[in-house]
Amino acid sequence: MSDGSKRDERAFLKGLSGDVDAWLRGDTSRRTFLTRLAQLMGGAALTGPIVGMSSAGRASAAGAVKVELAPPDTPLGKAQVAAVEASTKGPTDGSAYRAVQAAKKLKGATLNVTYESGLQALEPKNYSGPQWQELTGIPQNVIELPHPDQYSKPIAEHIANSGAYDILDIEPAWIPSLANGGVIQPIDEFVSKYMNTADLDDYHPLYKYLPTYKGKRWGVFDDGDQLCLYYRKDVIGDPKLQQAYKAKYGQALRVPQSWDEYSQVAQFITDQLAPKVYGTANFRKAGSPGNQFAFVQEFRANGGAFFDPQTMKAQLNSPAGLKTFEQMTAQNKASVPGNNDLDAVAQWVAWLQGKVAMIYSWPPTGRMSENYSQRSKAINFVPKSEIVGKVGYAPMPGGHGEMASGYVKSLVAGSKNAEAAYLFMQWVTSPPVSLVRVMLPYTLRDPYRLSHYKSPLYRSLWPAAVEYLVTLNNSSNEAVLDMIMPGWQDYALSVDRMCTAVWAGQDAKAALQRAAGEWDAVTQKLGVEKQRDAYQQFMKLPGAYPDHTIATMGLGVKLT
Amino acid sequence: MNQQRAAEAPAGAGVSGRSRGKSGRRGVVSAWVDQHFGVLLVLPAVILIVLLSAYPLVYSLWVDFVNYDFQIPGHAFVGLQNFKDAILDPVAGTALVNTVVLSSAMVALELVLGLLLAVAMVRPFRGRGIVMPIFIMPLFMSPAIVGQFWGLLLQRPFGPTDYVLSQVLGHPVTISWLTEAPWNYLAVVLADAWQWTPFMFVILLAGLTSISHELYEAGQLDGASPWHTFFKITLPLVAPILLLAVAFRLLDAVKLFDIIYIMTGGGPGTDTYTAAFYLYERGFQEFHLSQATAGSWIFLILTIPVITVLVRRLLRPEAA
Numbered sequence: 064m065s066d067g068s069k070r071d072e073r074a075f076l077k078g079l080s081g082d083v084d085a086w087l088r089g090d091t092s093r094r095t096f097l098t099r100l101a102q103l104m105g106g107a108a109l110t111g112p113i114v115g116m117s118s119a120g121r122a123s124a125a126g127a128v129k130v131e132l133a134p135p136d137t138p139l140g141k142a143q144v145a146a147v148e149a150s151t152k153g154p155t156d157g158s159a160y161r162a163v164q165a166a167k168k169l170k171g172a173t174l175n176v177t178y179e180s181g182l183q184a185l186e187p188k189n190y191s192g193p194q195w196q197e198l199t200g201i202p203q204n205v206i207e208l209p210h211p212d213q214y215s216k217p218i219a220e221h222i223a224n225s226g227a228y229d230i231l232d233i234e235p236a237w238i239p240s241l242a243n244g245g246v247i248q249p250i251d252e253f254v255s256k257y258m259n260t261a262d263l264d265d266y267h268p269l270y271k272y273l274p275t276y277k278g279k280r281w282g283v284f285d286d287g288d289q290l291c292l293y294y295r296k297d298v299i300g301d302p303k304l305q306q307a308y309k310a311k312y313g314q315a316l317r318v319p320q321s322w323d324e325y326s327q328v329a330q331f332i333t334d335q336l337a338p339k340v341y342g343t344a345n346f347r348k349a350g351s352p353g354n355q356f357a358f359v360q361e362f363r364a365n366g367g368a369f370f371d372p373q374t375m376k377a378q379l380n381s382p383a384g385l386k387t388f389e390q391m392t393a394q395n396k397a398s399v400p401g402n403n404d405l406d407a408v409a410q411w412v413a414w415l416q417g418k419v420a421m422i423y424s425w426p427p428t429g430r431m432s433e434n435y436s437q438r439s440k441a442i443n444f445v446p447k448s449e450i451v452g453k454v455g456y457a458p459m460p461g462g463h464g465e466m467a468s469g470y471v472k473s474l475v476a477g478s479k480n481a482e483a484a485y486l487f488m489q490w491v492t493s494p495p496v497s498l499v500r501v502m503l504p505y506t507l508r509d510p511y512r513l514s515h516y517k518s519p520l521y522r523s524l525w526p527a528a529v530e531y532l533v534t535l536n537n538s539s540n541e542a543v544l545d546m547i548m549p550g551w552q553d554y555a556l557s558v559d560r561m562c563t564a565v566w567a568g569q570d571a572k573a574a575l576q577r578a579a580g581e582w583d584a585v586t587q588k589l590g591v592e593k594q595r596d597a598y599q600q601f602m603k604l605p606g607a608y609p610d611h612t613i614a615t616m617g618l619g620v621k622l623t
Numbered sequence: 624m625n626q627q628r629a630a631e632a633p634a635g636a637g638v639s640g641r642s643r644g645k646s647g648r649r650g651v652v653s654a655w656v657d658q659h660f661g662v663l664l665v666l667p668a669v670i671l672i673v674l675l676s677a678y679p680l681v682y683s684l685w686v687d688f689v690n691y692d693f694q695i696p697g698h699a700f701v702g703l704q705n706f707k708d709a710i711l712d713p714v715a716g717t718a719l720v721n722t723v724v725l726s727s728a729m730v731a732l733e734l735v736l737g738l739l740l741a742v743a744m745v746r747p748f749r750g751r752g753i754v755m756p757i758f759i760m761p762l763f764m765s766p767a768i769v770g771q772f773w774g775l776l777l778q779r780p781f782g783p784t785d786y787v788l789s790q791v792l793g794h795p796v797t798i799s800w801l802t803e804a805p806w807n808y809l810a811v812v813l814a815d816a817w818q819w820t821p822f823m824f825v826i827l828l829a830g831l832t833s834i835s836h837e838l839y840e841a842g843q844l845d846g847a848s849p850w851h852t853f854f855k856i857t858l859p860l861v862a863p864i865l866l867l868a869v870a871f872r873l874l875d876a877v878k879l880f881d882i883i884y885i886m887t888g889g890g891p892g893t894d895t896y897t898a899a900f901y902l903y904e905r906g907f908q909e910f911h912l913s914q915a916t917a918g919s920w921i922f923l924i925l926t927i928p929v930i931t932v933l934v935r936r937l938l939r940p941e942a943a
Contacts, residue, residue, distance in 0.1 A: 215907045218693050244693050349802065350888020401779025403802040403891070409781060549694055553909045560714075564892025567803060574892070577713075588708075588911070589694055 130197060131189040138520040142499045143190075149495040150198050158259045162490035165257060165482075166199040172480040173202050174487055176230040177217065180207035182507045183232070185441055186500055191491050201483055210352075214241075214552060217475070221246045229484040231473045235273040236545040236555075238281050238471065239597060243549055248476040249279035253485040265494050268618040269539045269606055270511045274471045276547075277600070282473035283492045287501075287511030289538045290356065290464040292457040293428050294318055295340075295450060298420040299328075304335060318457045322361055325421070325460040326393035332420045333397045342397040343421045344413045347566060348406045354562035355555040356467040356545070361387045363543050363608055364461030369554075370582075370598055375591050377582035379561075380575040388571035395566060403566045408445065417449040423459055425467065426509035426535055433525040439505035452526070456534035458541060463609045466542045470508075510535055516622055533622050540619035544606040548597040550585050557581040686916045693910035705917035715918060717893045718901035719925070725808065725897060726876035729815045730869060736816065737823025737868070742857070744824070745831045762821040770885030773814035777801055777886075802891050811895060814882050819875075823868050830864035831857065863937060870933040877926060898922050 133139040150159045176192075178184040184207040196202045206228065208216050214237050220227040221244065233241060241247045254260070263271060270284040298304065299316060308316035308331055319325035329342025346353030359369075367383030370376065378384075395402050399413050407424065414422050415431060422428065430436045432454040437447050458464060472488045474481060490496055494514045501510045502521055510516055516532045546554060561578035565571050586594045605613045613619050656663065687705055689698040709715055740758060744751060761769065777784050777800035788796040800810045834857065842852045858865075880899035887895040889904070896904075902922070906915030 211908060215910070218910055219907070222693070240694055243696075348888065349890025350884075399780055400797060401781075401799065403799060404779045409778070412781065556904065556908065559888075560890065560892050563802070563890035564894075567891035567894065569892060588692070 130193040138523050139499070139502050139504075142495070142502055142518075142520050146495040146499045147194070147198075149493070150490065156259050157493065157495075158257070158262045158489050159493035159496055161257050161259065162486040162493065163198045166195075166201055166486040166490070169480070169483040169486070170200040172483040173204065174229045174480055174484050175204045175206060175227060176232075176484075176487075177206045177208050177213060177228055178232050179210050179213060179507075182441060182505055186503055186506050186508060190503060191496065191500060194496075195487055195490060199486075201487070203487070217241070217246055218244065221476075226477065226479060228475050229478040229480050230488060231475060232285070232470050233282070233473050234468045234545070235284070235471050236468075236547045236551040238274065238276050238473070239547060239549045240552070241473070242276055242279075242281050245476050247281055247473040248478075248481070249281055250283070250474050250485055250488070251280050253474075253482070253489075254280060257486065258489055262494060265512045265514050267511060267513060267516070267536065267539045267620060268613045269466060269542055269544075270469070272605055273466075273469065273544070273547075274473075282471040283488050284469065284511060285472050285492050285497070285508065286468075286470035287509045287515075287535065287539065288425050288467050288469040289509070289535055289542055290360065290423050290425065290459060290467050291429075291534055291538050292318065292421060292423050292459050292464075293414070293432065294421045294455050294457060295417075295419075295453055296455045297453045298332060298336070298340060299455070304332070307331075307335065318455065319421070319460040320462075322364060322390045322460045326390055326397060329394060329397035329421060336420075340417065341399045341413075341419050343394055344399045344405060344410050344419045345391075345394055345402055345422075346405055346407050346410045346424065347395065347403045347562070348409075349559065349563040351406045352468065352555070352559070353405075353407065353410075355558040356465045357391065358387060358558050358562055359546065360459070360463070360465035360467075360543060361390060361461065364459075364463050365390075368608070369546060370586075370594075372595070372598060372602070375586050375595050375598065377579040377586070379579040379582065380572065384575045385571055388565055388575070391562070392565070392571075403563070411445050415446050415448045415450065423464070425507075426531075427507055429454070429456060429531040429535075430504070430524075433527070435524055436504050439503075441505040454527070456527075456531050458534065458538045461609075463541050463543045463612065464538050466539070466544050466606060468545065469511075513620060513622075516620075536620055536622045540614040541609075541612050542606050543609060543612065544604060546601060547604060548594070548601045550589050550594065553585040554582055557585070683916050683919070686913055687920060689913065691913040691916070693912065701913070705913040706921065708911075708914045709918040709921055712914075712918075714893050714896060715898075715901055718896040718898050719922075721894075721896055722877055722879065722898040725811060725815075725879060725895075726873060728808075728812050729819070729876050729879075730872045732812060732816045733820045733823045733872060734865070734869060736820045737827050738865075740820065740824040741827035741831050742853075744828060758824060759821045761818045762825075764818065766818065766881035767885055769814055769818045770882040773810065773817070773882070774801065774886045777810050801887055804891075804894055807887055807891070807895055811879075811882055811886060814886060815876070815879065819872060822872065826864060826868040826871075827861060830861040834860045866933060866937045870930065870937060873933065874930060 132143050135141065135144055146159070149157055150163045153160045155161075176187060178187055184205050187203065187205045192203050192205060213231070213233060217228060217231050217233075218241070231241075231247065233247075238247070242249075254263075266284060267287070270287060273284050274280055274282040299318060305316045308314070308328075311331065312327065316328065316331070319328050325343075332340060332342035345357065347357075362379075362383055365383040365386045367381060367387065368378050370378060399405075399418055405413070410422060410424060411428065411431060413419050414424075414428065427436060431442075431445060432448050432450055434448045434451055436442045437445065472492065474485055474488065478484050491500070494512055497508075497512060498515055498518055498521070500506060501508045501515055502524070510521070510532060513536075515521060516536045518532075522529045522532060545551065557578050560581075561574045564574045564577075601607050602611070605611065605616055605618065609615075688700060688702060690701050691698055744755060744758075764772075774782075776782050779785060779797075779799055779801075782800075784800065785796045785798055788798075798806050800806045838856050838860075839852060842856055847855065878899050879897045880903060883889060883895055883897055883900045884903075889896040889900050898918075902915050902918050905911050905918065
């Protein structure tokens with residue numbers, strides 16, 4: 064608001080205040096009072112848009128923040144220069160270049176984009192948001208949401224028909240529910256119009272298929288959340304421990320190949336080294352997603368199936384379910400004290416402090432272990448790594464690690480800026496730009512393109528980075544997926560309740576039985592026929608079960 | 624003005640007649656405004672309340688009897704099915720029992736502590752002006768922050784509580800405050816009491832200060848012991864305001880959500896699910912909106928008798 068209009072408003076309010084006082088004293092008529100009130104309301108109606116206009120101006124100005132760039136002689140700086148060149152100079156058939164050129168014609172739009180609050184949201188605030196604005200003139204509002212709200216808020220906004228968002232960052236497992244509910248829209252037309260489809264083949268095959276549902280593409284994949292095993296080479300390779308293990312079990316102490324071996328090795332290390340070092344630490348806190356990912360991963364490694372494909376009766380209460388709980392309980396026993404209270408960050412803290420010999424977690428573990436992430440102030444909530452150079456990477460015990468969550472950028476149905484929004488999605492996930500984003504120290508975006516795994520720049524970030532990237536790729540070849548079908552949210556919450564009840568001492572069989580009952584109730588509620596169809600579709604996805612992975616389908620990628 | 628009436632108008636009436644007509648209408652409107660001035664002033668507020676409260680309430684009644692589920696298309700009429708789903712859901716039963724137990728325990732603890740604090744602080748002493756704001760401070764904190772704060776204090780293995788207790792007791796303490804019964808209940812009650820005891824304290828302090836000193840002097844003259852004075856003078860006179868504080872707190876405590884969401888996530892299993900947490904999960908995580916709405920109505924109906932009893936008891940001394 065200008066100084067002049069502020070002055071006018073002050074004078075008007077003073078006058079009105081005088082009128083109110085006069086009316087209360089009985090010195091003026093009600094009509095005068097009401098007239099004045101109406102004038103004020105009219106004035107407010109007029110000044111509102113003016114204030115709004117000036118606020119919008121401020122928002123635009125605030126949106127024009129500077130891109131945070133690394134020194135150009137660092138690997139990250141070089142990647143950032145290459146991303147700008149690919150966006151401005153080409154190759155002209157590249158997805159980044161095409162997106163920028165097309166988006167320049169749509170200047171005037173503002174994109175509302177959801178991100179998980181915290182570190183995930185820092186990336187569009189510091190890098191991709193301002194960089195996109197600099198290249199195209201299109202600003203964006205970054206809307207930070209806690210992880211569960213990334214599912215629930217878009218639904219609430221959809222029901223309210225608010226048009227609050229243009230782009231959603233969602234789990235692939237939510238796609239069926241959000242697509243069926245009309246929250247998101249397919250992007251096939253935009254892809255064929257703008258994308259260099261060779262870039263689709265640059266995705267690791269696991270991720271290439273993930274955003275597809277009912278034969279349509281519902282977004283662009285954007286975060287390779289592959290669980291891997293991280294272990295202490297100095298502990299596993301310790302000659303004294305090797306000798307003692309051989310003496311006790313008659314086998315070599317090695318990186319565990321199965322879940323039973325994992326528990327055994329973890330317990331052995333705890334018995335030998337605790338309280339200095341424990342065998343493992345698990346992400347078991349109630350309400351955080353560690354339990355659901357861990358259970359569905361091991362359950363399938365043990366031969367479990369989620370449903371009977373004909374009747375759709377839940378198959379949790381089975382020998383595979385009981386075996387899974389035996390193994391998970393054994394892991395808990397071999398873990399750091401307070402294991403059942405740990406969330407992902409607390410698990411990382413124990414690991415980085417050198418308190419733990421093995422953990423399985425998301426890919427930032429590898430970067431944090433080498434202190435690459437901690438060079439950013441934003442990630443100072445985890446301690447400096449005390450295990451630099453001591454960490455090895457391996458596929459999960461049992462061979463089939465969970466692709467736990469991940470992110471897909473999806474276009475909101477009815478977005479008023481659909482084309483500009485799609486173009487941003489294409490640009491930000493294009494090979495050169497996404498490489499920068501998975502290399503940012505504070506980022507929680509993890510490699511997912513073949514060009515990420517092969518990137519000489521990424522491979523030069525720390526001495527063992529090549530081994531790290533190759534392990535991520537190999538694990539993705541063998542990965543199993545979250546259950547990508549309607550109702551996943553219900554099924555997953557039920558698994559979390561089941562697991563935490565068992566950790567608190569409930570009988571595993573009773574907990575499995577109760578969870579199976581809850582699953583059946585969900586299936587009944589959503590419709591057995593519909594769920595059967597959805598399950599059939601899920602089973603066709605590479606990674607649905609260990610006998611149907613990218614590798615078993617002959618699509619595995621070999622990297623050195 | 625029509626032709627006939629124009630003809631009837633006296634010659635020369637022209638402008639002044641129109642003027643009289645206008646002023647006459649103005650007079651009628653003015654009189655109507657004067658007559659309904661009070662109504663006009665409250666009308667905007669009434670419209671707001673109808674739009675923001677009454678309409679959603681009526682709408683929620685409709686939602687109770689149809690399918691309103693994000694994952695199931697359409698809004699087909701389902702009769703009492705949503706109520707049946709809510710009643711037969713075993714998690715709902717657990718949540719209801721937890722709500723009763725936790726809210727009763729919280730309010731009882733807060734009442735006792737608040738009363739003790741108020742009695743201790745009612746007489747002026749040096750430093751009271753400093754101590755009092757410190758006691759009251761938790762009241763101004765967001766429950767989510769309180770949950771986070773207590774969660775960090777009690778979390779194993781990094782929270783300091785077990786360490787401090789180990790040092791004090793001289794032997795290792797390994798309590799999982801957030802994941803093991805009964806400690807998780809205790810943790811939730813403690814966190815809530817830490818925040819809301821000041822509320823009881825402030826209200827009860829106001830009640831205590833309003834009791835006339837003459838009554839205490841009379842008691843002293845009659846040789847009443849401090850216990851007698853407390854039970855025969857203080858407690859009966861502070862009882863109405865005490866009931867008011869309990870009613871307010873109970874109304875709030877049965878909605879317990881934030882602390883549960885942050886500290887225990889409802890777990891382990893469904894051990895710390897409260898009604899509000901259950902309804903949130905069904906409504907806004909799973910989007911079974913009809914079932915959640917039916918559950919909310921059931922919860923409301925169950926709450927009404929408790930509150931009615933409290934309010935009646937509260938009003939009884941007034942009536943007397």
